[in-house]
Structures are given as structure tokens and as C-alpha cells.
Amino acid sequence: NAGVTQTPKFQVLKTGQSMTLQCAQDMNHNSMYWYRQDPGMGLRLIYYSASEGTTDKGEVPNGYNVSRLNKREFSLRLESAAPSQTSVYFCASSLSQGSSGNTIYFGEGSWLTVV
Amino acid sequence: RKEVEQDPGPFNVPEGATVAFNCTYSNSASQSFFWYRQDCRKEPKLLMSVYSSGNEDGRFTAQLNRASQYISLLIRDSKLSDSATYLCVVNFGYSGNTPLVFGKGTRLSVIA
Numbered sequence: 001n002a003g004v005t006q007t008p009k010f011q012v013l014k015t016g017q018s019m020t021l022q023c024a025q026d027m028n029h030n031s032m033y034w035y036r037q038d039p040g041m042g043l044r045l046i047y048y049s050a051s052e053g054t055t056d057k058g059e060v061p062n063g064y065n066v067s068r069l070n071k072r073e074f075s076l077r078l079e080s081a082a083p084s085q086t087s088v089y090f091c092a093s094s095l096s097q098g099s100s101g102n103t104i105y106f107g108e109g110s111w112l113t114v115v
Numbered sequence: 116r117k118e119v120e121q122d123p124g125p126f127n128v129p130e131g132a133t134v135a136f137n138c139t140y141s142n143s144a145s146q147s148f149f150w151y152r153q154d155c156r157k158e159p160k161l162l163m164s165v166y167s168s169g170n171e172d173g174r175f176t177a178q179l180n181r182a183s184q185y186i187s188l189l190i191r192d193s194k195l196s197d198s199a200t201y202l203c204v205v206n207f208g209y210s211g212n213t214p215l216v217f218g219k220g221t222r223l224s225v226i227a
Binding site for chain 2: 109
């Protein structure tokens with residue numbers, strides 16, 4: 001069972017470079033999310049997409065853009081990477097955002113280092 | 116502000132011990148609650164949902180206290196494999212239609 005698949009798993013970028021993190025889920029989920037996790041900060045929501053065709057800012061959206069390409073795919077783009085964006089990025093999905101569908105399933109994470 | 120607070124630990128306990136974690140949340144209207152487990156360098160995974168009446172799954176018991184705005188997780192007969200970070204998760208939405216908010220986690224180390 002693939003679940004949530006995100007790529008790449010590891011990436012080193014130079015300051016100012018751009019890149020896109022890809023995410024796909026095969027569970028027919030409506031809602032998708034991008035989180036970053038830093039030591040001592042826990043998981044922080046960057047952007048989310050409640051359903052296909054919609055995206056909303058989370059707690060820490062600055063420096064990022066997202067695209068909900070279709071129901072399966074939700075990408076995260078760093079237009080001009082900064083060292084402060086060094087982090088572990090998790091893509092996630094859930095059936096819906098309603099309380100009964102709130103179980104979130106995570107991808108394995110993408111380790112990004114900006115030098 | 117939507118906040119979920121946890122004691123970061125670490126909790127270092129011997130095998131077989133009983134350990135309990137508490138988590139407080141900032142909004143009394145919060146609708147749903149969960150505990151997730153995260154192993155080192157891995158993604159978080161759902162451990163259990165927390166229901167108003169409390170619920171048990173094997174050695175794990177979760178309880179909700181709405182009046183005091185906290186949830187708890189009790190682990191009995193700790194195993195080495197229970198070593199992980201436990202994340203308290205809350206849905207602050209009135210209708211449930213908002214993203215979940217994660218606490219920073221409590222680290223547990225079970226020692227042989």
C-alpha cells in the first residue's frame with residue numbers, strides 16, 4: 001500500500017535556488033497538507049488544501065507556494081530557498097477535514113538542507 | 116490562539132513501568148482529539164483517537180477532561196518498542212472543518 005508518497009527524500013539546495021516537493025496519495029482523500037518539522041518547534045502547517053481546487057495558508061506560509069494539481073497530487077514550491085527553510089517536510093492527507101474524517105496519514109518526509 | 120501544550124520530556128522509564136502523559140489545549144470548543152506516535156526520523160502515525168468517555172486499546176488508555184481542557188495517555192507495562200515521541204493532536208474547529216493542531220510532542224525512552 002503506497003499511501004502518501006513524497007519526493008525527493010533528501011535534497012541540498014543553495015540559497016536562492018528553487019525547488020518543488022512532490023506529493024501524491026492513492027487513498028482518494030479530499031484534503032492534503034504540507035507541514036514542516038523543526039527541533040523544538042513540532043509540526044507546523046505550511047499550506048493545506050481542503051478539497052481539489054482550493055488551497056489555504058497555514059501557520060507558516062511565507063516563502064512557499066502550493067499547487068493542488070488534481071485530487072491525488074499536492075506540490076510545495078520554494079521559489080528562492082533560504083537557510084531558514086532547512087527542515088523536514090511532511091506531506092499528509094485525510095479523507096476530509098470533518099471530525100469523522102480527520103485521521104491524517106503522513107508521507108515519509110523530505111529532508112531539505114539549504115546552504 | 117490555538118495551542119496544544121505538552122511536557123517535552125524525556126520520560127525515561129524501565130520496562131514494565133506505567134507512564135502517563137498529559138496535554139492541555141486552549142479552546143474549550145475543540146471537537147476531536149488524537150494521540151499520534153512518531154519514531155525517530157519517521158513520519159507520525161495515528162496511535163488512537165480520544166473519545167469523551169475515554170477509550171482503551173490494549174496497554175494504552177486515553178482520557179479526555181473537557182472541563183479542565185486536557186487529554187491524557189496512559190501506557191501500562193511499557194515495552195522497549197514504546198520508545199518514541201507521542202504527539203497530542205486537537206481539532207479546534209467548531210464544525211470539525213479545520214486542520215488539526217499538533218503539540219510539540221513528549222519523548223519517551225523505555226530502558227531495559
